[in-house]
Amino acid sequence: NAGVTQTPKFQVLKTGQSMTLQCAQDMNHEYMSWYRQDPGMGLRLIHYSVGAGITDQGEVPNGYNVSRSTTEDFPLRLLSAAPSQTSVYFCASSRGAKDTQYFGPGTRLTVL
Amino acid sequence: AQTVTQSQPEMSVQEAETVTLSCTYDTSESDYYLFWYKQPPSRQMILVIRQEAYKQQNATENRFSVNFQKAAKSFSLKISDSQLGDAAMYFCAYRSHTSGTYKYIFGTGTRLKVLA
Numbered sequence: 001n002a003g004v005t006q007t008p009k010f011q012v013l014k015t016g017q018s019m020t021l022q023c024a025q026d027m028n029h030e031y032m033s034w035y036r037q038d039p040g041m042g043l044r045l046i047h048y049s050v051g052a053g054i055t056d057q058g059e060v061p062n063g064y065n066v067s068r069s070t071t072e073d074f075p076l077r078l079l080s081a082a083p084s085q086t087s088v089y090f091c092a093s094s095r096g097a098k099d100t101q102y103f104g105p106g107t108r109l110t111v112l
Numbered sequence: 113a114q115t116v117t118q119s120q121p122e123m124s125v126q127e128a129e130t131v132t133l134s135c136t137y138d139t140s141e142s143d144y145y146l147f148w149y150k151q152p153p154s155r156q157m158i159l160v161i162r163q164e165a166y167k168q169q170n171a172t173e174n175r176f177s178v179n180f181q182k183a184a185k186s187f188s189l190k191i192s193d194s195q196l197g198d199a200a201m202y203f204c205a206y207r208s209h210t211s212g213t214y215k216y217i218f219g220t221g222t223r224l225k226v227l228a
Contacts, residue, residue: 031214042218097214103157
């Protein structure tokens, strides 16, 4: 099992550019989430999914889109990157709502 | 809305000694989960311990234990026999047990330094 994988590990964007952060898990987990981590602010939930075709907003969803067409993949899209989106992004998954949440290694994104 | 507060930005402990990290939370719910996560310099988030609010017994995992005070809304982490590998950021987290809710709330973290 590779667990939760994220690509890329690092990315630099210019303001206004778009990109997709990839997240995949091979554990057949139903629940997946995206977080951002900023200095001094802990992790904040962006979007989450409780199964293929089902997504919902978290605490800080503005500027981000998600979709869940398969159980394995949960990409995060930035349509028009802004400097305020400079952060470290984590993807996480769990089998069910009551189960342990496993995190990916993170993507460090810088928007200039 | 629920909140999680970690009031200690940084703590230090001597190797082999015991240290306690504090966490308080605010919620109007009666059923929920609480977690401590460790984030070493590698950036990987690792679950240390979890506690279900309906369980009165404090959770333990080897050298890690919690002091869960539901009425006081306090959830502290005790690390015994501290090791150099325990040096990391530690995050306290809350998750509602309400059906259909899957939102984790994280505290701002405590950086633990272990002195040799």
